[in-house]
Amino acid sequence: xxxxxxxxxxxxxxxxxxxxxxxxxxxxxxxxxxxxxxxxxxxxxxxxxxxxxxxxxxxxxxxxxxxxxxxxxxxxxxxxxxxxxxxxxxxxxxxxxxxxxxxxxxxxxxxxxxxxxxxxxxxxxxxxxxxxxxxxxxxxxxxxxxxxxxxxxxxxxxxxxxxxxxxxxxxxxxxxxxxxxxxxxxxxxxxxxxxxxxxxxxxxxxxxxxxxxxxxxxxxxxxxxxxxxxxxxxxxxxxxxxxxxxxxxxxxxxxxxxxxxxxxxxxxxxxxxxxxxxxxxxxxxxxxxxxxxxxxxxxxxxxxxxxxxxxxxxxxxxxxxxxxxxxxxxxxxxxxxxxxxxxxxxxxxxxxxxxxxxxxxxxxxxxxxxxxxxxxxxxxxxxxxxxxxxxxxxxxxxxxxxxxxxxxxxxxxxxxxxxxxxxxxxxxxxxxxxxxxxxxxxxxxxxxx
Numbered sequence: 462x463x464x465x466x467x468x469x470x471x472x473x474x475x476x477x478x479x480x481x482x483x484x485x486x487x488x489x490x491x492x493x494x495x496x497x498x499x500x501x502x503x504x505x506x507x508x509x510x511x512x513x514x515x516x517x518x519x520x521x522x523x524x525x526x527x528x529x530x531x532x533x534x535x536x537x538x539x540x541x542x543x544x545x546x547x548x549x550x551x552x553x554x555x556x557x558x559x560x561x562x563x564x565x566x567x568x569x570x571x572x573x574x575x576x577x578x579x580x581x582x583x584x585x586x587x588x589x590x591x592x593x594x595x596x597x598x599x600x601x602x603x604x605x606x607x608x609x610x611x612x613x614x615x616x617x618x619x620x621x622x623x624x625x626x627x628x629x630x631x632x633x634x635x636x637x638x639x640x641x642x643x644x645x646x647x648x649x650x651x652x653x654x655x656x657x658x659x660x661x662x663x664x665x666x667x668x669x670x671x672x673x674x675x676x677x678x679x680x681x682x683x684x685x686x687x688x689x690x691x692x693x694x695x696x697x698x699x700x701x702x703x704x705x706x707x708x709x710x711x712x713x714x715x716x717x718x719x720x721x722x723x724x725x726x727x728x729x730x731x732x733x734x735x736x737x738x739x740x741x742x743x744x745x746x747x748x749x750x751x752x753x754x755x756x757x758x759x760x761x762x763x764x765x766x767x768x769x770x771x772x773x774x775x776x777x778x779x780x781x782x783x784x785x786x787x788x789x790x791x792x793x794x795x796x797x798x799x800x801x802x803x804x805x806x807x808x809x810x811x812x813x814x815x816x817x818x819x820x821x822x823x824x825x826x827x828x829x830x831x832x833x834x835x836x837x838x839x840x841x842x843x844x845x846x847x848x849x850x851x852x853x854x855x856x857x858x859x860x861x862x863x864x865x866x867x868x869x870x871x872x873x874x875x876x877x878x879x880x881x882x883x884x885x886x887x888x889x890x891x892x893x894x895x896x897x898x899x900x901x902x903x904x905x906x907x908x909x910x
Contacts, residue, residue, distance in 0.1 A: 467479075467621050468480075468539075468543070468621055468761060468762050468765040468766065469543070469765060469766065469769055469771065469774075473762075473774060473777040473778050473781055474781055476762060476778075477758065477759065477762065477778060477781050477782060477785070479621075479623070480618075480621060480623050480758035480759070480761070480762060481623070481754060481755045481757075481758030481759065481782075481785075482623075482758075483623040483624040483626065483627035483758075484618065484623050484626060484627060484754035484755075484757050484758045485751040485754035485755055485758070486627055486631075486751075486754075487614075487626065487627035487628075487629075487630035487631050487634070487754065488630075488750040488751045488753060488754035489747065489750065489751050489754075490630065490631050490634040490635070491630060491634055491750055492743070492746045492747040492750040492751070493634065493638070493747070495743050495746055496743050496744070496746075496747065496807070497637075497638050497641060498513075498637070498641055498659055498662075498663065499513065499739070499740065499743050499808060500807055500808055500809075501641050501642055501645050501646075501659065502645070502656060502659050503808045503809045504809055505645070505655055505656060507732075507733065507736055507811065507814075508586065508588045508589050508592060508732075509592050509655070509656050510736045510739060510740070510808065511584075511589050511732050511735050511736045511739070512580070512589045512590075512592035512593035512596060512656065513592075513593070513596055513656070513659070513739065514724065514735055514736055514738065514739025514740075514742075515580055515583045515584065515589070515593050515724055515735070515739075516580065516593050516596050516597040516600070517720060517739060517742065518717045518718075518720035518721040518724065519571075519576075519579055519597055519601070519717065520597070520600060521713065521714075521716045521717035521720060522713075522714050522717035523568050523600075523601065523604050523607065524607065524611075524713060525709075525710050525711075525712075525713030525714040525716070525717060526564050526567075526568075526608075526710050526713075526714075527561070527564070527565075527607055527608045527611040527612075528611055528709065528710075528713055529706045529707065529708075529709035529710030529711075529712075529713055530557065530560055530561050530564055530608075530611075530612065530702070530706050530710070531557070531561075531611045531612050531614070531615035531706075532615065532705060532706055532709045532757070532760065532843065532848075533557070533701075533702035533703055533704070533705045533706020533707070533709065533848075534553055534554065534556075534557035534612065534615055534616065534619070534702055534706070535615040535616070535618055535619045535757070535760060535761060535764075536705040536706075536760060536761075536764050536843060536844060536846070536848075537549075537553045537698065537701045537702055537705070538550055538553050538554060538616065538619040538620075538685065539619045539620075539760070539761035539764035539765050539768070539844075540764045540765070540767070540768040540846070541553060541768070542619070542620065542684060542765060542768075543764065543765040543766065543767070543768025543769045544768045544769070547684070549698070550684065550685055551685065551686050551687070551688045552688070552695050552698050553698050553701070553702065554616060554685045554686070554687055555687045555688050555689065555692055556694065556695055556698040556699060556702065557612055557616075557702060558612060558687055559694075560699070560702065561608045561609060561611075561612045562605065562608070562609075564608060565604055565605040565607075565608040565609075566605075568601045568604040569601065569602055569603075569604060569605065571601050572597070572598050572599075572600070572601025572602035572603075572604065573598075573601075573602060576593075576594050576597045576598040576601060577590065577594040577598075579597070580593035580594050580597065582721075582725075583721070583724050583725060583728060583735075584728065584732070586732070589732070592655075592656045595656055595657050595660070596656045596657070596659065596660045597660075598660075599657060599660035599661060599663075599664060600660050600663055600664060603664040603667075603668070604664070604667075606664055606667035606668035606670070606671045607667040607670075607671075609671035609674070609675070610629065610630070610633060610667055610668075610670035610671035610674050612674075613629060613671060613674025613675055613677070613678050614626040614629055614630055614670075614674055615757075616678055616682060616685055617629070617674070617677060617678060617681070617682060618757060618758070618760075618761060619685070619761050620682055620684050620685060620761075621761070622677075622681055622682060623758055625677045625681055625682075626674075626677075628673070628677065629670050629673040629674040629677055630670055632669055632670055632673045633666040633667055633668075633669045633670025633671075633673070634666060634670075635666075636662075636665060636666040636669045636670075637662050637663055637665070637666030637667075638666075640658075640661075640662035640665055640666070641658075641659060641662045643658075643662075644657075644658030644659070644661050644662050645658040645659050645662070646658075704846070704848065705843050705846065705847075705848040706848070707848070708843075708848030708849050708851060708852035709843065709848050709851065709852070711852050711856075712839070712848075712851050712852045712855040712856075713855075715855050715856055715858075715859040715860050716855075716859060718859070718860060719859035719860060719863065719864065720738070720742060722860075722864050722867075723738055723864075723867065724738065726867055726868065726871055726879075727876075727879075729871075730876050731813070733811065733813045733814050733817065734817055734876060736814060737805075737810075737814050737817050737818045737821065740805065740808045740810070740814075740818070741818070741821065741822065741825070744797075744804055744822070745793075745825075748789065748790070748793035748829060748833070749832070749833075749836065751789065752786060752789060752790075752833050752836045752837065753836060753840075755782060755785060755786060755789075755837055755840075756782075756836055756837045756839065756840030756841075757840065759778060759782050759837060759840050759841060759844065760840045760841075760843055760844040761844070762774075762778050762844070763775055763778055763779075763840075763841055763844025763845060764844040764845075764846075766778070767844065767845055767846070767905070767906070770909050771909075772906045772907070772909035772910045773910070775845075775902075775906050776902070776906060778841075779841050779898070779902070782837050782841065783834060783837065783838070785837075786833040786834050786836070786837040787830055787833060787834055789833055790829040790830035790831075790832065790833030790834070791829075791830055793826065793829045793833075794826045794827060794829045794830065796826075797822045797823060797825070797826030797829070798822075798823050798826055801818060801819045801821075801822035801823055802815055802818075802819055804822065805818045805819070805822075817876060820877050820880070821876075821877070821880045824877070824880040824881060824883070824884075825880050825883045827884060828883045828884050828886075828887035828888070831887040831888055831890070831891040832858065832887045832890075832891075834891055834894070834895070835854050835855075835858060835887070835890045835891045835894045838850075838854070838894040838895065838897075838898050839851030839854055839855065839894060841898060842894075842897060842898060842901050845901055845905055845906075847901060850893075850894065850897040850898075850901070853893065853897075854890045854891075854893055854894040854897070855890070857886060857889055857890040857893055858886050858887055858890040859886070861886075862882075862885055862886040862889055862890070863882055863883065863885075863886035866881075866882030866885050866886060867879050867882045870882055
């Protein structure tokens with residue numbers, strides 16, 4: 462245990478790549494199976510695609526709580542490892558596991574009692590209500606799998622084992638991708654289950670990732686142990702977990718609120734507009750999920766070196782990650798501008814959806830560089846123990862500025878104007894995050910130089 466962790470000694474550029482690349486790859490695969498899921502659902506019908514687009518806002522909230530708790534545990538564990546406080550490491554991990562299980566039960570109850578009520582808030586179409594309720598109920602009732610999988614992956618990341626974290630998530634994603642067509646359309650002796658099959662494939666994939674995550678933690682993560690003998694809930698650990706985790710939950714939840722609000726606004730134009738926005742959200746996740754992976758790989762590096770009072774390594778990490786994020790954002794912009802119709806055609810897009818989607822993808826993608834930088838800066842500051850900036854920046858991106866702009870531009874009765882709201886919100890969020898980072902570094906890092 463006295464051996465120095467690689468986060469304190471490996472050259473920063475190599476460390477960032479070593480830590481982040483496996484997570485980014487696993488997040489890419491995560492995005493891929495979200496996209497593949499929608500591609501297969503779109504082949505059922507456009508109503509099925511609209512139903513899953515409505516349900517997705519609830520799933521984002523589920524992911525928000527799982528990721529937020531996991532990020533809080535990750536941040537605390539990495540800081541305790543850097544400070545060589547190994548008893549606190551185990552305390553944080555055990556507390557995180559208990560909090561994770563209790564959090565998932567909220568969504569299990571929602572799945573049992575509240576799914577149809579939720580879907581009815583967005584449409585009166587009986588076919589969409591039926592399909593949306595079926596899909597969401599299965600995903601919520603069996604949601605404990607995604608909570609446990611997320612926690613085990615964050616524990617592996619906290620000790621620098623991002624490759625193992627990637628393998629756990631990859632396993633779940635591959636299982637989902639394989640099962641999707643089999644269960645949706647009925648293959649190899651399985652009955653044709655339609656949209657219910659898509660949901661079942663999703664939860665089986667999530668539970669598969671969780672099981673692999675526990676196995677990898679048990680055999681590889683020797684720095685961390687779940688300790689239940691004589692265990693007592695530690696108030697300090699809970700506070701520290703949610704000091705970073707609660708803002709992260711709120712930050713992720715903003716995405717749920719944003720998607721739900723956008724669906725409510727876009728349904729006034731057409732159901733196809735709602736279906737398109739669901740497609741866009743899956744497509745943009747192919748960029749931003751890996752960007753979150755970059756941020757997640759960065760968080761323990763920042764946390765460890767801040768805990769070890771190594772200011773120069775914190776500074777170098779911030780610079781390196783910002784360059785990578787801006788580069789990826791630029792690549793994403795180029796892809797969306799050059800071939801929007803090709804991207805939409807993957808989802809069996811109708812002529813009406815293509816007419817809406819082509820200009821929309823080109824307009825929104827201009828903001829990708831700013832959005833990419835805002836995302837990774839939020840993780841950097843979280844690594845320094847402050848999750849509030851990430852929360853506020855995301856609120857600006859997805860709620861405070863975006864939705865009022867969408868409502869105002871929507872009054873012009875031309876859906877193409879709506880998408881320019883993303884330009885305003887992403888720019889203002891980036892400016893807030895950038896100046897907050899400079900302030901945080903001045904307060905916590907510069908005095909250590």
